[in-house]
Amino acid sequence: MSGLFGVKGWIKVYSYTRPAANLIEYEDWLIGRQDAWRPFRVIDAREQGKTLIAQIAPGDESPLADRDAAAALIDFEIAVERDQLPEPEPGEYYWFDLVGLDVVNRDGTELGRVKAMMETGANDVLVLQGDRERLVPFVVGEIIDEVDLKAGRIVADWDPEF
Structure with a gap:
């Protein structure tokens, strides 16, 4: 959550979904940090300028009643259960x-493990942690040869010296 909206417990939300408004299509959110998550129900939500705003309720309780209740959730993350997400199209992946996943080049040289993903505008980028940090463009069919989720491995056409 990125802020407060009004005095009746509404929150401002930054969404990582594309398009951002897709987040408000989910009726149930998990809100928390790391391993501590609580279920919340979305009572009402909409786009407001360049942001999203939402009225939420913890579990089966009444909606957050005021600004103070909402303020307690600022800087928490929002997630949804995996089974709420549509299956990605072939060749598409959720970050x-x-x-x-471990990343190797075509020769089998280990490049590192995917620590994070980064959006650059031109394409997404794998942030790898290994003997050093590497940034590898995630361009399937050009740089990324194979993504094997079951094996936990990505094969990339990438020079380990780069």
Whole structure:
């Protein structure tokens, strides 16, 4: 959550979904940090200028009643259960499925493990942690030869010296 909206418990939300408004299509959110998540129900949500705003309720309780209740959630993250997401099209991947995968080049040289993903505008980029940090463009068919989620591995046409 990125801020407050009004005095009746509404929150401002930064969405990582593309397009951003897709987040408000989900009726149930998980809100929390790391391993501590609580279920929330979306009562009402909409786009407001360049941001999203939402009225939410914890579990089966009443909606957040005021600004103070909403303020307690600022800087928490929003997630949804995996089974709420549509299956990606062939050749498309959710970023969270790529994080943690090992990346090797065509010769089998280890390049590192995906620590994060980065959006650059031109294409997404794998942020690899290994003997050093590497940034590898995630361009399937040009740089990325194979993504094997079951094996936990990505094969890339990438020079290990770069």
